Amino acid sequence: MSTLASTIQAGFDVEKVRGDFPVLRQKVHGKPLVYLDNAATSQKPLAVIEAIRRFYEVDCANIHRGVHELSQRSTAAYEQTRVKVKQFLNARTKNELIFVRGATEGINLVASSWGRKCVKSGDEIVVSGMEHHSNIVPWQILCEEKGAKLRVIPIDDRGELLMEEYEKLLGPRTRMVAVAHVSNALGTVNPVREIIELAHKAGALALIDGAQAVPHMKVDVQALDADFYAFSGHKVFGPTGSGMLYGKTKLLNAMPPYQGGGDMIRTVTFEKTTYNDLPYKFEAGTPNIAGGIGLGAAIDYVNRIGLDKIGAYEHELLTYGTEALMEIPGLRLIGTAREKAAVLSFVMEGIHPHDIGTVLDRMGIAVRTGHHCAQPVMDRFGVPATTRASLAFYNTTAEVDALAAGLRKVKEMFA
Amino acid sequence: MVDDLYQEIILDHSKRPRNCHEMEGANRKAEGYNPLCGDKLKLYLKVEDGVVQDASFVGSGCAISTASASLMTESLKGKTREEAIKLLDKFHDLLTTDTPAAKDLGKLVVFCGVRDYPARVKCATLAWHTLRSALEGVDTPVSTE
Numbered sequence: 001m002s003t004l005a006s007t008i009q010a011g012f013d014v015e016k017v018r019g020d021f022p023v024l025r026q027k028v029h030g031k032p033l034v035y036l037d038n039a040a041t042s043q044k045p046l047a048v049i050e051a052i053r054r055f056y057e058v059d060c061a062n063i064h065r066g067v068h069e070l071s072q073r074s075t076a077a078y079e080q081t082r083v084k085v086k087q088f089l090n091a092r093t094k095n096e097l098i099f100v101r102g103a104t105e106g107i108n109l110v111a112s113s114w115g116r117k118c119v120k121s122g123d124e125i126v127v128s129g130m131e132h133h134s135n136i137v138p139w140q141i142l143c144e145e146k147g148a149k150l151r152v153i154p155i156d157d158r159g160e161l162l163m164e165e166y167e168k169l170l171g172p173r174t175r176m177v178a179v180a181h182v183s184n185a186l187g188t189v190n191p192v193r194e195i196i197e198l199a200h201k202a203g204a205l206a207l208i209d210g211a212q213a214v215p216h217m218k219v220d221v222q223a224l225d226a227d228f229y230a231f232s233g234h235k236v237f238g239p240t241g242s243g244m245l246y247g248k249t250k251l252l253n254a255m256p257p258y259q260g261g262g263d264m265i266r267t268v269t270f271e272k273t274t275y276n277d278l279p280y281k282f283e284a285g286t287p288n289i290a291g292g293i294g295l296g297a298a299i300d301y302v303n304r305i306g307l308d309k310i311g312a313y314e315h316e317l318l319t320y321g322t323e324a325l326m327e328i329p330g331l332r333l334i335g336t337a338r339e340k341a342a343v344l345s346f347v348m349e350g351i352h353p354h355d356i357g358t359v360l361d362r363m364g365i366a367v368r369t370g371h372h373c374a375q376p377v378m379d380r381f382g383v384p385a386t387t388r389a390s391l392a393f394y395n396t397t398a399e400v401d402a403l404a405a406g407l408r409k410v411k412e413m414f415a
Numbered sequence: 416m417v418d419d420l421y422q423e424i425i426l427d428h429s430k431r432p433r434n435c436h437e438m439e440g441a442n443r444k445a446e447g448y449n450p451l452c453g454d455k456l457k458l459y460l461k462v463e464d465g466v467v468q469d470a471s472f473v474g475s476g477c478a479i480s481t482a483s484a485s486l487m488t489e490s491l492k493g494k495t496r497e498e499a500i501k502l503l504d505k506f507h508d509l510l511t512t513d514t515p516a517a518k519d520l521g522k523l524v525v526f527c528g529v530r531d532y533p534a535r536v537k538c539a540t541l542a543w544h545t546l547r548s549a550l551e552g553v554d555t556p557v558s559t560e
Contacts, residue, residue, distance in 0.1 A: 352454075353477075354477040354538065355477045355478045355479070358535060362417040371453060384454070414426065414478060
């Protein structure tokens with residue numbers, strides 16, 4: 001082990017945390033699994049799996065309805081997650097948190113509900129050139145419907161937003177600025193506080209797509225002064241189909257419901273329906289109860305380890321990985337922002353990412369290949385696709401070494 | 416092992432693709448696109464009296480899709496339209512059925528390993544989908560999706 005590798009592991013007991021993730025204890029194609037696709041979805045600790053199991057084994061009932069014991073237990077467990085996320089994001093009240101299926105649904109909720117009411121022909125929505133399709137398409141649909149205009153903040157060769165260009169885009173018709181906190185394809189950490197401040201000065205609102213941020217750093221929606229902030233549970237070690245949308249009370253109160261159904265109403269007659277209070281107004285139908293409870297367990301788990309520790313360890317792992325990959329001739333990193341989360345996106349001269357991905361897979365190494373649902377980013381860098389290794393706190397320097405060795409083998413095969 | 420997929424002949428054709436150029440005087444052209452990989456392919460054919468006299472392609476793609484296009488254009492030359500369609504069907508069977516009839520495929524049998532990599536079947540078949548639309552005279556680009 002190199003000196004750097006041993007220093008990194010000294011500050012963080014990675015072997016201990018790995019023990020919390022059953023999925024990591026397996027071989028793939030005869031090799032120990034090296035899971036480096038965390039930006040697509042993260043693995044789940046035992047605590048989350050147990051919470052879901054407990055719900056189905058012991059507490060399973062619908063929420064907010066029955067007077068019976070099981071319903072009260074499941075309601076309490078589910079609502080407890082809202083409180084946990086309120087603390088996790090430092091929202092003012094728990095009623096500012098809406099359960100959603102993930103960041104995608106959170107953004108769609110705002111684009112549909114707020115957009116339907118507040119966006120008019122000739123208005124402008126600003127997104128950035130590094131957005132995931134989920135923070136482009138909902139706004140595009142809205143713009144098309146309303147005759148509004150989608151404007152795009154350009155990015156430079158490092159994969160950083162051009163802030164002076166952003167300022168020029170802002171104007172009296174700007175209604176919303178929707179930007180990722182951390183880019184999934186490039187790893188760039190955007191200066192969202194400044195972005196939000198500038199949006200507010202222009203009289204616009206700001207929505208932050210936090211899907212790639214919350215697993216890696218402490219987020220404080222009040223300090224950011226974000227109007228909306230969305231994240232996915234499955235990327236923060238929770239279950240798929242869980243997530244939260246934060247919105248300021250005043251804004252959420254003024255918005256029409258997103259979907260109609262049970263739970264979101266107060267009274268229904270065929271003449272008129274009155275809607276429930278926040279947050280239930282936006283939560284029609286039986287939700288993903290087990291997922292919501294699992295999300296709460298995931299937040300507890302992350303809090304126990306501590307986001308500061310997680311961030312520091314991942315940052316060192318990223319530095320280690322960046323150096324290891326840069327040593328491979330013909331490899332070009334896509335996304336070299338000064339502020340980066342643990343994402344290593346790259347291309348190799350003359351070798352297609354899908355060939356890289358297939359060869360690595362046979363060595364037990366899971367990476368993502370393709371456009372990462374960010375085709376405009378691929379176009380910006382003039383590549384059809386990249387290979388992306390995205391790290392989590394349970395990854396090790398040995399796994400980064402395995403990746404580098406795998407890439408050398410790939411190079412041997414195809415060069 | 417992964418060498419079953421990337422056999423020597425596939426690596427050779429991916430590194431040095433044959434018939435990889437545009438074609439003057441082609442009378443059949445088609446475009447193929449695999450949105451999942453971003454692979455793009457343009458196929459050129461010169462068909463005279465029902466016989467493929469010449470075949471070439473340009474495009475960007477992975478080793479599997481490039482080698483497949485390269486070997487396909489080699490194997491098409493001198494085939495009648497009907498023979499080309501028959502070959503296409505056999506190649507498709509090779510990749511998608513459990514007990515393919517591998518005879519008459521010649522060098523193309525090297526792609527049999529692709530069957531074990533479901534995510535990569537589309538890479539190998541992109542050129543062939545494009546061939547079908549070129550032979551059937553479809554003008555819109557074909558997509559694997």
